[in-house]
Amino acid sequence: MKGAFSISFRLMAFSSIIPAALCATYSRSENIVGTGFYNSFIFEDGPDPNHGRVNYVDGATAMSQNLTFASENTFILRGDWQTVIDDSSTTGRNSVRIRSNNAYTTHVAVFDVVHMPQGCGTWPAIWEVNGASWPGGGEVDIVEGVNDQGNDQITLHTVTGCTMPASRTQTGTSGPLNCDVGASFGCSVNVGQAPSYGPTFNANGGGWYAMERTDTFINVWFWSRNAANVPADVSAGGTTVDTSDWGIPVANFPNTACNIPQFFDAHNIIINLNFCGDFAGQADVYASSGCPSTCTSYVDNNPAAFGDAYFLFNSINIYE
Ligand SMILES: *[C@@H]1O[C@H](CO)[C@@H](O)[C@H](O)[C@H]1NC(C)=O
Numbered sequence: 001m002k003g004a005f006s007i008s009f010r011l012m013a014f015s016s017i018i019p020a021a022l023c024a025t026y027s028r029s030e031n032i033v034g035t036g037f038y039n040s041f042i043f044e045d046g047p048d049p050n051h052g053r054v055n056y057v058d059g060a061t062a063m064s065q066n067l068t069f070a071s072e073n074t075f076i077l078r079g080d081w082q083t084v085i086d087d088s089s090t091t092g093r094n095s096v097r098i099r100s101n102n103a104y105t106t107h108v109a110v111f112d113v114v115h116m117p118q119g120c121g122t123w124p125a126i127w128e129v130n131g132a133s134w135p136g137g138g139e140v141d142i143v144e145g146v147n148d149q150g151n152d153q154i155t156l157h158t159v160t161g162c163t164m165p166a167s168r169t170q171t172g173t174s175g176p177l178n179c180d181v182g183a184s185f186g187c188s189v190n191v192g193q194a195p196s197y198g199p200t201f202n203a204n205g206g207g208w209y210a211m212e213r214t215d216t217f218i219n220v221w222f223w224s225r226n227a228a229n230v231p232a233d234v235s236a237g238g239t240t241v242d243t244s245d246w247g248i249p250v251a252n253f254p255n256t257a258c259n260i261p262q263f264f265d266a267h268n269i270i271i272n273l274n275f276c277g278d279f280a281g282q283a284d285v286y287a288s289s290g291c292p293s294t295c296t297s298y299v300d301n302n303p304a305a306f307g308d309a310y311f312l313f314n315s316i317n318i319y320e
Contacts, residue, residue: 024244026108026319031237033315037068037075040316041098041271052123052277053092053299054079062096078310079117079273085300093299093306097272103130104318105266106214108241110234111142112314114206114225117273118148118199119309120291121299123280126209128267135159135181137265142211142220145197146280147289152196152209154220154251155186162258163187170252179258189251195224196250202308208234212243215261219249241319269316273309275299 032040043059062068069076079095109128117124125144130137139157154172156162162179164187175188194200195207205225212219223230233241276295280286286295298305 025240025242028239028241028317029107029320030102030318031315032317034072034075035070037070037098037313037316040102041100041269044097044099044270044272047091048097048274048277050123050274050277050279051281052274053085053121053281053296054095054273054275054277055089055091055093056097056272057094061094065094067094067096068098073314074114075313076310077271077273077313079122079275079306080303081306081309082303084303087297087300089300092296093275093303095273095275097270097274099131100269102318103266103268104128104213104320105261105264106320108210108212108243108319109142109269110237110241110315110317110319111209112206112237112316113143113201113209113311114314115202115308115310115312116143116198116206117309117311118202119305120147120289121275121280121286121295122147122306122309123274123277124309124311125270125272125274127270128211128213129270130265130267133265138162138179138263138267139186140211140213140218140264140267141186142209143197144279147286147291148198149289150190150197151193152191152201152222153188154191155188156218156253157181157186158258158263162263164253164258165256168252168254169248170250171248172250179263187253189220191222191250193222193224193250196222206312210234210241210243210246212249213260213264213267216255218251218253218260218264219243220251221246221249237315237317241317271311273311 045058172189176184179187281295
């Protein structure tokens, strides 16, 4: 046994010196489709750490109120669209936040999304985090926006010491370069394509978001449903992907001045629909979006406005 351990240790030591650039081909480790979402994710109910006008329900409630719905090929996650919320409620509109059972370091995640929540007051997100020590452990926001405004924004959040260079190989536009949550709202990249978010994303039948995380970079790609350049291994959702064939990412976060393994722990995937809260509900953000009334009052009193406030997934594929 001791001998076997020593041999495998040497193999591991050897494999760790293969340059990351050679490792662009990954094999699928999870194919999450339809009812599989219930096996791969747990419901995070209870108070919202982001102060939203939201009540995250447990799995039994979500299913009984049809806030999650799985068919053989699709999974839906949405907010309540039928109930007027009493203004004296201490929580808010029922909605759903799910977290993957598995956590990942080096991996590729491909999200095939047909529809994302839209409407004034909505703050949907697909992201990765280790919630236990935040902002230690870092955060990667892959899909995020508020109040139907603008393009998708991809953002990293870390503790002090992780910054991004101004010049990067990406098609999106850099916002703040300091990822430190104490210094800014994170280091963000605006995808710069209208079909990347909200009503325009939905009108185009959605598309694919993909993230590749290694020890030396984090890259994110977006392809609209009918884009000419969707890689075949992405649209096919097959058993392997080769990210070296995917072209320039929309967002590139290199390790130039950010030691990725130091600032990013193993991450769970989180998918949630929030209302108002720290981002969508900020008075200036809400007002500048052209939405009526105040965020809380609008969300409480207009259930019919949330009929399109839902995610519809074809699949999530994980490659490692
Ligand atoms: C739940 O939602 C799905 C998807 O919108 C729909 O097809 C189904 O009929 C709904 N079920 C009920 C009981 O309303």
